Amino acid sequence: MTIDGQSPTAAGPRETPTSATQTAYHALRRMILIGELAPGEKLKIDxxxxxxxxxxxxxxxxLSLLTSDQLVERLDQRGFRTPEISSANFTEILRLRCSLEDMALRDSIxxxxxxxxxxxxxxHHRMTREPRDNIEMFENRHKEFHMALLANCTSPILxxxxxxxxxxxxxYRYLAGHALGYQKRDITAEHTAIMEAAIERNADLASDRLTRHYQQTGSFLAGLLDEQTG
Amino acid sequence: MTIDGQSPTAAGPRETPTSATQTAYHALRRMILIGELAPGEKLKIDxxxxxxxxxxxxxxxxLSLLTSDQLVERLDQRGFRTPEISSANFTEILRLRCSLEDMALRDSIxxxxxxxxxxxxxxHHRMTREPRDNIEMFENRHKEFHMALLANCTSPILxxxxxxxxxxxxxYRYLAGHALGYQKRDITAEHTAIMEAAIERNADLASDRLTRHYQQTGSFLAGLLDEQTG
DNA sequence: AGCTTCTAAAAAACCGATATTTTCACCCCA
DNA sequence: TGGGGTGAAAATATCGGTTTTTTAGAAGCT
Known part of the structure; x- marks a missing residue:
């Protein structure tokens, strides 16, 4: 929500929270991401x-600021709520991520x-070192790793x-909770392979591995989603 | 800023403004787009x-809501301002538009x-019928035409x-003002050609024409920008 | 019963005033 | 003459309470 030189992104780490708005922003953001505020829940000011x-x-x-990140929806005169989740929405996010991160990764490399x-x-090191039983910390490291892949991309908007x-x-990942650990895949190896391709400056290979990585996690999550919703 | 069934987009037309916030939102948005609030200008609340x-x-x-659309920047404890413009920023927007609209147009078709x-x-008809001397109205029609091309895309986020x-x-277009009319191109013909390809369901041709259209307008604007800034 | 109309409670939106932070011109001193 | 502190003025951020709108449920009508 604040502009600073290092982080032109919407959702990246910001400077230390000082104002009440900042504090509320970070707290609410976290609550929504980890599902403490459930999807579709009405967010009453009081x-x-x-x-x-x-x-x-x-x-x-x-809350207004969080609409920037599409983590809160605003209904005129009727307050705020968290966005509903759905299989369609999940698939949409997955597809877009593959397309946009492909672009960003190639540029970054x-x-x-x-x-x-x-x-x-x-x-990468920090992510692998983080014990997986602390989901929240691991997810933070995981995000940092994936963003580090893209970090050199020249388009702040992208x-x-x-x-x-x-x-x-x-x-969606938090929704799946510990179930993500039950996958019969070696996630660490996938991450390492992506990183290695990136370091070798092999954009095609890195992008291919990244996309597969997302799609495999994606179909696992989609499976869980369909189980739960019908 | 409000969620409604028809328009899942961030910046599209919303329902009739009723609340003071809505009114202010639309007024400020317009002022920023047409340049009445200059790029980089500090936006004092009072x-x-x-x-x-x-x-x-x-x-x-x-103002908080407008950060959603990246039309306002927030500086913690130091208020709001409009984003600075630059040749680099313009090029970035142009490139991204070509990439993302290509995706959206193909899906839409x-x-x-x-x-x-x-x-x-x-x-298309409304756009051509709109007299070009009323820049603001024409730009609205122009946007409606371009969005109509993409309208059937299944990804609301995209x-x-x-x-x-x-x-x-x-x-950037408003900044150029009437100068846009001085181009030695038949813009109307370009628009028509894009539409025709779309109607014939020729995605490759439509996308190609659209991209060229943007890039030609883009290089014209970039030329003006460089003239102005040195 | 099904549908509207009304009404009280709840919630959101808004205002005016206060507290806090930033800004900037000024001064002092090396 | 320029760097660094200082304090008043300006602007932002926040609070508490008021107004307006929405909601939900009860009553009345067909």
Whole structure:
């Protein structure tokens, strides 16, 4: 929600929260992503105000800001709510992510430099080191790794879109909860393979691996979704 | 800013404005797009409040909402401002538009039906009929035509992105003002050709024509930009 | 019963005033 | 003469309460 030089993206890490609006923004964002505020839930100002121990103004403003990220929907004169989830929406996000991240990754690799490469390796290391039983921390590392892949892309707007789509997707991942661990795949190996292709500057291979990675996780999640909803 | 069934896009036409926030939102949006609020301009709450004859709260909220569309930037504790323009930013928008609208147009054509086709013809007719001396009205029709091309795309998020990019681009068009009319091209013919290819369900041809159309307008505008900025 | 109309409670939207932060011109001093 | 502190003015952020709108349920009509 704030502009700063490093992070032109919508949903990336921002500077340390100071204002009440900032605090509310981050808290609400987190609650929505991890599903503490359920999909389709009505977001009553007064309830949230008490829960976050702050005034109505910061809450309203934080909610308005969250519409930027499509994590909150605004209904004129009827307040706010979290977006509904659906199989169709999930598939849409998945497809778009594959297309846009493909673009971003190719650009990122084309402009790659040593600093980018080192940052990528670091992000990968941190992700693998993070114990998977702390889902929230692991998901943060996981996002950092995927964003590190794209980080050198020259289009801030595209990066912002990717970031946004990533977060929209995250809600579905949290919904699946520990079930994500039950996949019969070696996720770590997939991540490593993507990184290696990127470091070798092999854009075709990296993009192919990344896309497959998303689609496999995607079909696993879609399966769970269909189980749950019908 | 409001969710309604017809228009899932960020920047499309909404229902009739009723609340003070809605009114302020639309007014500010227009002022930014047509350049009445200059690029990089600081947006002081109190000034705008008086100008729009409304309270500070609706103004603040409208500005927060406009960050959704990337038409306003928020600086924590230091208020709001309109985004700066630049040659790099313009090029970035142009490239992304070509990529994303290509995707959307192909999808739209693939799912095309009679209603879509008729709506497209109508939009085209309205655009050609609109006198070009009223830039603002013409630009509205122009946008409607281009969005009509994409309207059948099944991805609301992608449409939202396209809509957003279109509006980001519009600021540059208004900046050029009447100069856009001085191009040595038959814009009307280009539009018609795009429409015809779309109606014939020739996605490759339509997309190619659309992309060229954007790039030609783009290089004309880029030329003007470079003239102005040095 | 099914459908509208009315009404009270709940919630959202809004305003005006206050508290907090930033800005900037000014001054001091090395 | 320029760097760094200082304080008043300006602007933002926030609060608490008021107005307006929506909602849901009860009553009345066909």
């Amino acid at each position: 309830t949230l105000r008490k829960r976050l121990e702050t005034g109505a103004s910061p809450v309203r403003e934080a 084309a402009r790659s430099d040593q600093a980018w490469e080192e940052h990528l390796v670091l992000a 990066l912002r879109f990717c970031n946004q789509l990533y977060d929209l997707n995250i809600r | 000034t705008l409040r008086k100008r729009l004859e409304t309270g500070a709260s609706p103004v603040r909220e409208a 693939a799912r095309s039906d009679q209603a879509w086709e008729e709506h497209l013809v109508l939009a 449409l939202r992105f396209c809509n957003q990019l279109y509006d980001l681009n519009i600021r």
